[in-house]
Amino acid sequence: xxxxxxxxxxxxxxxxxIAVRLTAAMVLIYFGFIGLVAFxxxxxxxxxxxxLSVGIVLGALVIVASWTLTWIYVRxxxxxxxxxxxxxxxxx
Amino acid sequence: MSPQTTAxxxxxxxxxxxxxxxxxxxxxxxxxxxxxxxxxxxFYAAGRSVSGIQNGFALAGDYMSAASFLGIAGLxxxxxxxxLIYSTGxxxxxxxxxxxxxxxxxxxxxxxxxxVLAARLAPVPVRVAAALGTLATVSLYLIAxxxxxxxxxxxxxxxxxxxxxxxxxxxxxxxVLFGGMLATTWVQIVKAVLLLGGAALLVVLxxxxxxxxxxxxxxxxxxxxxxxxxxxxxLVSNPLxxxxxxxxxxxGTAGLPHILMRFYTVPDARAARQSxxxxxxxxxxxxxxxxxxxxxxxxxxxxxxxxxxxxxxNMAAPLLAEFLGGQPFLGFIAAVAFATILAVVAGLTLSGxxxxxxxxxxxxxxxxxxxxxxxxxxxxxxxLALGVVAVGLGIAFQGQNVAFMVSLAFAIAASxxxxxxxxxxxxxxxxxxxxxxxxxVGTLGTLVLIALSPTVQIDLLHRTEAWFPxxxxxxxxxxxxxxxxxxxxxxxxxxxxxxxSAAFSAWERKMHLGPMEE
Numbered sequence: 001x002x003x004x005x006x007x008x009x010x011x012x013x014x015x016x017x018i019a020v021r022l023t024a025a026m027v028l029i030y031f032g033f034i035g036l037v038a039f040x041x042x043x044x045x046x047x048x049x050x051x052l053s054v055g056i057v058l059g060a061l062v063i064v065a066s067w068t069l070t071w072i073y074v075r076x077x078x079x080x081x082x083x084x085x086x087x088x089x090x091x092x
Numbered sequence: 093m094s095p096q097t098t099a100x101x102x103x104x105x106x107x108x109x110x111x112x113x114x115x116x117x118x119x120x121x122x123x124x125x126x127x128x129x130x131x132x133x134x135f136y137a138a139g140r141s142v143s144g145i146q147n148g149f150a151l152a153g154d155y156m157s158a159a160s161f162l163g164i165a166g167l168x169x170x171x172x173x174x175x176l177i178y179s180t181g182x183x184x185x186x187x188x189x190x191x192x193x194x195x196x197x198x199x200x201x202x203x204x205x206x207x208v209l210a211a212r213l214a215p216v217p218v219r220v221a222a223a224l225g226t227l228a229t230v231s232l233y234l235i236a237x238x239x240x241x242x243x244x245x246x247x248x249x250x251x252x253x254x255x256x257x258x259x260x261x262x263x264x265x266x267x268v269l270f271g272g273m274l275a276t277t278w279v280q281i282v283k284a285v286l287l288l289g290g291a292a293l294l295v296v297l298x299x300x301x302x303x304x305x306x307x308x309x310x311x312x313x314x315x316x317x318x319x320x321x322x323x324x325x326x327l328v329s330n331p332l333x334x335x336x337x338x339x340x341x342x343x344g345t346a347g348l349p350h351i352l353m354r355f356y357t358v359p360d361a362r363a364a365r366q367s368x369x370x371x372x373x374x375x376x377x378x379x380x381x382x383x384x385x386x387x388x389x390x391x392x393x394x395x396x397x398x399x400x401x402x403x404x405x406n407m408a409a410p411l412l413a414e415f416l417g418g419q420p421f422l423g424f425i426a427a428v429a430f431a432t433i434l435a436v437v438a439g440l441t442l443s444g445x446x447x448x449x450x451x452x453x454x455x456x457x458x459x460x461x462x463x464x465x466x467x468x469x470x471x472x473x474x475x476l477a478l479g480v481v482a483v484g485l486g487i488a489f490q491g492q493n494v495a496f497m498v499s500l501a502f503a504i505a506a507s508x509x510x511x512x513x514x515x516x517x518x519x520x521x522x523x524x525x526x527x528x529x530x531x532x533v534g535t536l537g538t539l540v541l542i543a544l545s546p547t548v549q550i551d552l553l554h555r556t557e558a559w560f561p562x563x564x565x566x567x568x569x570x571x572x573x574x575x576x577x578x579x580x581x582x583x584x585x586x587x588x589x590x591x592x593s594a595a596f597s598a599w600e601r602k603m604h605l606g607p608m609e610e
Contacts, residue, residue: 005597012600016518019191026191027342030184034338037177037324038331044173045323051311053322059176059383063183063376070187070372077195077365085605 004088011084018076022069029065033058099419100401100410101250106423108249114286114431115263121278125271132464135272135471136203136446137356142277144363148370151354153280154439155182155345155371156287156378158240158432159498164379165412166405168386170395172313172321175386179379181338185345186375190368193346195361196517199606200599204443205352205509206451209516212599213524216459218512219451221531225508226349226447228535229501231485233350234440234478236497238486241433247402248410248426253490260434261483267438268445268475273357276438283428283435288374290428291381294409297416298388306384313391321390336567337499343570344502347509350443361606388412441478448474496547499564503542507534507569515577517603520596526581534573541565 036044036058044055129135142150160182168175201207206222238257245256267275302308314322327334345351355364389398389408392415401407410429414422449471454462462470512530515522541560542548549558562568 008601008604009597012604015604023188023191026184026187030180030342031335031338033180034177034334035331038334041324045319047319047322049307051307051309051314051322053173053310055173055323056176056310059173059180060380062180063380066183066187066372067376070190070369073187073190074365074369077362082362088605 007084007088011081011088015081018073022073026066026069029062033062098401098411098414099422100248100407100414100426104249104419104423104426106420107426108423110424110427111249111430114282114427114434118263118275118279118282118431118434119266121282122267122271122275125275125278128274129270129272132203132450132468132471134274135468136353136442136450138273138277140357140359141274142357142363144358144366145370146277146281147354147358147363147367148374149284150277150280150357151351151367151371152374152378153282153284153287153435154351154354155375156284156432157237157436157498158244158429159236160379161287161291161382161432162244162406162409162429163404164382165386165389165409166398166402166407167327168383169389169393169398169408169412170405171325171327172317172387172390173323174325174327176383177324177327177334179383181341182345183372183376183379184338185342186368186372188342189346189351190365190372192514193352193517194355194364194368196603197352197513198355198358198361198364199603200517201356203353203356203450204446205349205513206447209512209527210455212516212595213522213527216456217524217528218531219455221528222509222512223447223451223456225504225531225535226451227444228539229347229349229505229509230440230444230447231481232497232501232504233348234437234444234482235485235489236494236501237433237437237440238482239489239492239494241430241437242486242490244406244429244433247407248429254487257483257486260437261479261486263434264437264441264482265476265479267434268442268479269472273353273442276435276442277354277357279435279438283431284374286428287432288378288381290413290425291378291385293421294388294413294416294425295381295384298384298392298412301392306387309384309387309391313387317390317395330562332561332567333563336562336564339570340499340503340506340564340566342506343510343566344504344506347505347513348502349447349505349509350439353443353446354439385409385412392416437482441475441482444478445471445474448478493551496542496551496563500538500542503538503564503566503569504535506566507538507573509534511570511573511577515574515581519578519581520593521581521585522577523581523585525584526577526579529580530573530577533576534569537569537572538565541568 046054164175206219209218241260242253242257245251246253389412393411398408413425453470454467512527544559546558547563549555
């Protein structure tokens with residue numbers, strides 16, 4: 001029972017770590033973008049190809065980054081978290 | 093194309109046909125759902141029968157409001173790049189919700205987010221505080237949607253404002269009263285599919301004219317309306333304001349009671365996780381499409397014609413639809429916009445009714461002694477009352493500028509609901525007094541600072557100066573609410589620490605393994 005308790009604590013800590021890291025990444029990416037919008041307009045106005053400014057590309061990348069971070073979490077949860085939860089339940 | 097040639101505002105047979113088709117289908121769903129809505133679990137949580145992907149569509153349906161479809165497309169069509177700032181802001185709250193709230197919420201509660209607080213802390217004070225936070229968020233959001241609906245329907249169908257509001261109110265009451273969460277869920281799913289389909293059709297028709305190359309569309313826009321449309325413009329004149337709005341959007345999403353309530357409709361935490369994954373994909377795609385639709389309207393319809401129709405630019409997407417597909421397509425998009433409002437108000441009403449019947453009536457007033465049958469009756473009465481109040485407020489606020497109410501709702505959700513929820517879920521030392529203080533400080537602080545902000549002082553009251561410089565108070569109220577919650581918890585929770593840590597281990601077990609365990 002103590003072993004089970006320790007494993008739940010370890011799993012909670014692992015989930016906490018990944019949640020905090022991914023949240024921090026999302027906050028940094030989004031407020032980095034807003035910071036550029038507020039303080040570096042000339043950079044965002046620069047054109048990569050006709051019609052495609054740095055700002056538009058970065059804005060779209062914020063959306064892609066949201067998807068990617070979500071996917072990273074779901075993949076971790078499906079492969080690691082759920083498997084450990086199933087083991088813990090199986091032993092209950 | 094000039095505004096004189098548009099059929100917008102004339103009663104259109106096609107729009108009416110699409111609109112009545114939507115009403116018939118959704119009322120059919122309600123009739124089907126009504127026979128499966130006999131218990132509180134079915135009324136509040138659709139009997140936990142909704143699958144991950146279905147809930148993903150329903151979450152997207154609950155979240156993609158007419159304001160974000162018509163408003164962002166309009167903003168992009170008149171200012172270009174600046175609309176993208178909003179699009180990204182509305183999306184980035186979703187990953188945060190997944191990482192911090194979705195799965196614990198599913199495992200720790202039953203019907204409302206207050207259930208989570210009440211399961212760990214003293215139930216009566218935290219339920220009262222959370223229910224008040226819910227009602228504040230829901231009513232502000234509801235007023236904004238109702239007033240938006242009245243204006244929109246008058247503009248598009250030529251119907252009177254009051255008729256439109258009463259129609260919206262009646263349909264929404266019918267869905268929730270008879271069909272509960274099951275009907276509301278399927279209305280959201282139908283609406284999400286229609287809205288995403290309509291937007292996708294607009295995007296394909298726009299891009300077809302530019303060789304399916306978005307860059308060619310943007311380049312044409314820059315050639316006609318200046319290179320400025322591809323760069324940040326006037327929207328972010330005050331960086332602190334932008335950051336404050338960003339905070340409200342990012343953390344407010346994870347504190348919206350009607351969104352949080354959807355996690356109880358799925359069978360387990362795993363399905364809750366999947367549903368956020370699908371919702372994030374759908375909502376992100378939707379905002380990318382809105383950006384293209386906005387630029388399409390800028391190039392093909394023109395900013396002047398759009399502003400001539402509606403100063404706020406809200407008619408950009410309908411005008412573009414008319415340009416591309418004539419009256420039938422206009423009718424379809426108009427009906428989709430109306431369906432969008434109906435679905436969002438239904439979700440809000442259900443969440444407000446749950447706060448009244450589940451949190452306040454059954455748990456606080458009746459102290460948990462209410463029979464489920466009684467709670468269900470109260471929930472239906474609350475739905476009816478909220479619907480009537482919403483119609484009344486919608487008519488009372490006619491012609492008022494209520495756009496700020498949505499960002500106010502997000503600010504309250506971010507500073508009143510979100511900090512207490514996170515502290516309660518993850519922090520072993522969180523106390524009842526701490527959580528209640530955090531909710532009270534967050535909600536009241538937001539209301540006071542909004543009242544003192546330029547939005548109310550200058551825009552509404554026409555004063556020359558405002559006491560508080562920021563339009564959105566989240567930059568102050570979110571940290572303040574966290575600080576208040578932490579400080580009060582530390583002060584009130586000095587004794588019996590070992591006892592609480594054993595209780596917190598049990599809490600953690602339930603958070604991860606779910607309620608079946610034990």
